[in-house]
Amino acid sequence: MANDLPESTPSSREDEDAIRQLLSRQVGGWDAGDPEAYASAFTPDADYVAFLGSHYKGRDAIAKSYAPLFKKLLRGSRLDTDITQLRFLTPDVALIHATAVVAKGSRRRNPRTTRVNTSIAVRTNDGWLLAASQNTTHRRIAEKLMRQLVSRQSD
Structure with missing residues (x-):
């Protein structure tokens, strides 16, 4: 399947800063133990998949799940986060x-409890x-075992 998106859409520094501030605001809500502040980073109809696989639809459901x-x-x-990639798919996404x-x-920080997060930010x-946002627990031991299994299969 061909990817019709450009490698990266140019963005303004202001847009990148605004997204970083959005995520900082979300972390601030977490650190304050404030479910409404945490969920305020989402659109009213957002899709959120928590690290255990629970799916929440909408800002209110996200806040309610964290209360x-x-x-x-x-x-x-506290929530310690590191953005590993911020890529503009379009000027508004x-x-x-x-x-x-x-x-x-x-x-x-305990590396055994690291979560990998993928989110889509939109200009509103x-x-x-x-x-949209999805969290996945990074299972380093399982990942290593899978690499070993695949390596043995290809021998």
Whole structure:
């Protein structure tokens, strides 16, 4: 299947900065334990797939799903993220790849709990927002075992 998209669509530095600020605002909502602030980074009809595979449709559903988590399991946690790729597919659509780790207290990042995130940001009348996002737990041991299995199969 041919890819009809250009390698990368030129963007303005302001657009890239706005998307980075959007993600910082989202992380700020997480760190504050505020589900509405966290979900405010999404469009009202966004699609969100959490790391366990749960699918939430819409900003309100995303906020609602995090409310009990921020009260107990994720209380006092912080979200450490690194954008690994920010690519404009069109002037109004950007693909974002990032890694994220949830940490509590003064604990350092644990590579075993790294999540890989893929998001689509879109330009809206309210600025840049996330229209879709999916988190996947990066299973390094399983990845290594799979590489070994594939290597043995090709011998």
